[in-house]
Amino acid sequence: MLDRRCMLAAGAALLLPTGRFPASAQVVARIGADDAGVTVLSDGGFEMPAAMLARDIDIAQVRDAAKVGGPLTTVLNVTCLKRGQDTIVFDCGSGANFLPGTGKLAASLEAAGIAPDSVTHVLFTHLHPDHLWGALDDFDTPLFPNARWLAGAEEVGYWTNPKVYEGLPEDRHAFAAGAQRVLKELGDRLETRTPGQDWAPGVTAFSTAGHTPGHVSFAFNDAQGPVFVLGDALTHPVISFAHPDWRPASDHDPDRAVATRRALLERAVAEKARIIGYHLPGAIGRVEKQGAAYRFVQPA
Incomplete structure (x- = not known):
């Protein structure tokens, strides 16, 4: 088994946290009733270089657009949907072995009054460490013992392919090793699905x-209309909207990600959907057109 300290060191080499980070467990946002709505929970956060926001863009321009003078603080938002007898969690945070300042999901669940054994489904958007590694508790057992765990077949196939390391920079090898370890522990509990299907x-x-x-996103409807969990x-609450053609360093396929962003923003505008972003401060908002680009608008 790959030592977790090695995985943490490699992941940190990519993200370069500065040591200042939001650390409090909390409920970030709610929509709807407590027993039939959405609760967004914090898994903490970390800081990373502003240069991660865009490849090949002058750093001064990036900082000006993002309105940051130094490193960027990014938050981790885990969405929980209660619907009838189902309690559905979208992604499950980073656990205790990713970066300082993360791994706050268990405390936030407690603060929100959501018992881990009440969760019926865990749906993964993708299998990066800050979305997957929290699947296991401190004893390497599933955090949500009664849940069905679902992930995209293409995503699982990518991370479990023995040749995955050949297509990754060395500082992301820990991402693959960590994904393989967590997926192995989930074992037969993990179900794979494809886009276009109801996962819950x-x-x-x-x-x-x-x-x-x-990578997949999720759509459902409530009394106010469509909601997308993205x-x-x-x-980023500015860059992703005002500059969707910029290419973040964290995107595996930058050109495809650009096309995805543009199509997603147009769909969100057309359907007047509320969106929930894993790394968007405040988590929930809407997309509005702003000239040839867009903007993220949050409730007053």
């Missing part, structure tokens, strides 16, 4: 590939 009652997956090869399809 009333929750449909749709392809938003580019950030990773099999994972990392849109990752």
Whole structure:
């Protein structure tokens, strides 16, 4: 088994945290009733270089657009949907072995009054560490013992392919090793699905590939209309909207990710959907057209 300290060191080499980070467990946002709505929970956060927001763009321009003078603080938002007898969690945080400042999901679940054994489904947008590694608790057993675990067949196939390391830069090898370890522990509990299917009652997956090869987002409806849970399809509250053609360093396939962002933004505008972003501060908002680009608008 690959030592976890090695995985942490390799992941940190990519993200270069500075040591300042949001650390409090919390409920980030809610929509609908507590027993029939959405609760967004914090898994903490970390800082990374602003240069990660865009490849091949002058850093001064990136910082000006993002309104940051130094490193960028990114948050981790885990969405929980209660619907009838089902409690559905979208992604499950980074666990205790990713980066300092992360791994707050268990405390946030407790703060929200959501018992892990009440969760019926866990749906993964993709299998990066901050979305997957929290699947296991401190004893390497599934955090949600009674849940069905579902991930995209293409995403699982990519990370479990023995040749995955050949297509990854060395500083991301830990991402693959960690994914393989967690998926092995989940074992037969993990089910694979494809976009276009209902992965849970009333929750449909749709392809938003580019950030990773099999990245998916999820759509469902409530009394106010459509809601999209986007994972990392849109990752910054300004850059992803005002500059969708910029290419974040974290995207596996930058060109495909650009096409995905543009199509997703147009769909969100056309359907007047509320969106929930894993790394968007405040998590929930809407997309509005702004000239040839877009903007992220949050409730007052």
